[in-house]
Amino acid sequence: MSLFDYFFPRKPASASVAKERLQIVLAHERSGRDGTDFLPRLQKELLAVVTKYVAVEEDMIRVSLGKAGNASVLEINVEVPHTAKPTPAHAAPA
Amino acid sequence: MGKVIVVTSGKGGVGKTTTSAAFAAGLALRGHKTVVIDFDVGLRNLDLVMGCERRVVFDFINVINGDATLNQALIRDKRIDNLHIFPTSQTRDKDALKREGVDWVMRELRNEFEYIVCDSPAGIEHGALTALYHADAAIIVTNPEISSVRDSDRIIGILAAKSRRAEKRESPVEEHLLLTRYSPERVKKGEMLSVEDVKEILSLPLLGIIPESPTVLKASNTGMPVILDPASPAGRAYEDAVARFIGEQREMRFVLPERRSLLRGWFGRAAS
Numbered sequence: 001m002s003l004f005d006y007f008f009p010r011k012p013a014s015a016s017v018a019k020e021r022l023q024i025v026l027a028h029e030r031s032g033r034d035g036t037d038f039l040p041r042l043q044k045e046l047l048a049v050v051t052k053y054v055a056v057e058e059d060m061i062r063v064s065l066g067k068a069g070n071a072s073v074l075e076i077n078v079e080v081p082h083t084a085k086p087t088p089a090h091a092a093p094a
Numbered sequence: 095m096g097k098v099i100v101v102t103s104g105k106g107g108v109g110k111t112t113t114s115a116a117f118a119a120g121l122a123l124r125g126h127k128t129v130v131i132d133f134d135v136g137l138r139n140l141d142l143v144m145g146c147e148r149r150v151v152f153d154f155i156n157v158i159n160g161d162a163t164l165n166q167a168l169i170r171d172k173r174i175d176n177l178h179i180f181p182t183s184q185t186r187d188k189d190a191l192k193r194e195g196v197d198w199v200m201r202e203l204r205n206e207f208e209y210i211v212c213d214s215p216a217g218i219e220h221g222a223l224t225a226l227y228h229a230d231a232a233i234i235v236t237n238p239e240i241s242s243v244r245d246s247d248r249i250i251g252i253l254a255a256k257s258r259r260a261e262k263r264e265s266p267v268e269e270h271l272l273l274t275r276y277s278p279e280r281v282k283k284g285e286m287l288s289v290e291d292v293k294e295i296l297s298l299p300l301l302g303i304i305p306e307s308p309t310v311l312k313a314s315n316t317g318m319p320v321i322l323d324p325a326s327p328a329g330r331a332y333e334d335a336v337a338r339f340i341g342e343q344r345e346m347r348f349v350l351p352e353r354r355s356l357l358r359g360w361f362g363r364a365a366s
Binding site for chain 2: 013014015016018019021022023025026029030069070
């Protein structure tokens, strides 16, 4: 980055803004399409399983279906906070 | 058995009819017996773009209703052997394309022609769904512009769910991306989505890039498929796309801005 760019930051080109916006909106719309409407149910069931072991909130599990080349990628993200306590029934024996 | 190609996009005004006309003409020029069908019931326009509007006597709906035979409705192109045009009707009843009637017409055409090019109406209503239902291949016409890309994505989803091939669980419809109204200069300036961007977003194989060109309007003004204009860059690009469609290898053109020599830059501008 030149000194000129530092003092006069250029706006990102509008085409890259368009690309980013499209990728976000299409990822969302594709997940609602036929065949992938199982995502909310999957998310619920995963939550049920995970909470058996660790206490997590509903919004800490994110499930999404994306595309990479010719393959579909099912992405499951579970956020486990540091402070999460094991659910008592399944706590490791002391 | 003929191959059914649907030219579709979701969005209007991206170049479906121009593409249908050019593509059908290109296939016929290569010696393939081809028919191009207008599916835009109520908004007939393919006849104008093909320059045969004064020769329309019977149309798609007449044939479906049994008021005319298929051969009475088919218009033979005067410039290109092997090319036929099947006009749609100007009726206001958009649902006049009845399922069984269309099935029968497509079966007959498959027996008679090598390629059946279906010019889809815009939107995702009855006409568009009917046009894509019988498709073996789809040409997704897309402009490098957000609303067009989004609508193309939607149509790709519909092809995968509602085509005859999807319904009968046969191999899926062969999909091709055709990027139209492309301006390499604007892409270079970062003002327009690039070929790579659109390919990546839609994950479709690229059939061709049609550069933005004033010759496209000139061609439709005179009722001539743009592929017949030897001086048109868009026409050359369509020729390449047709060749690729039937399996020839052709390098992509019009990806980068045309290099202008200094002299041509000065004098060319003064002359034009």
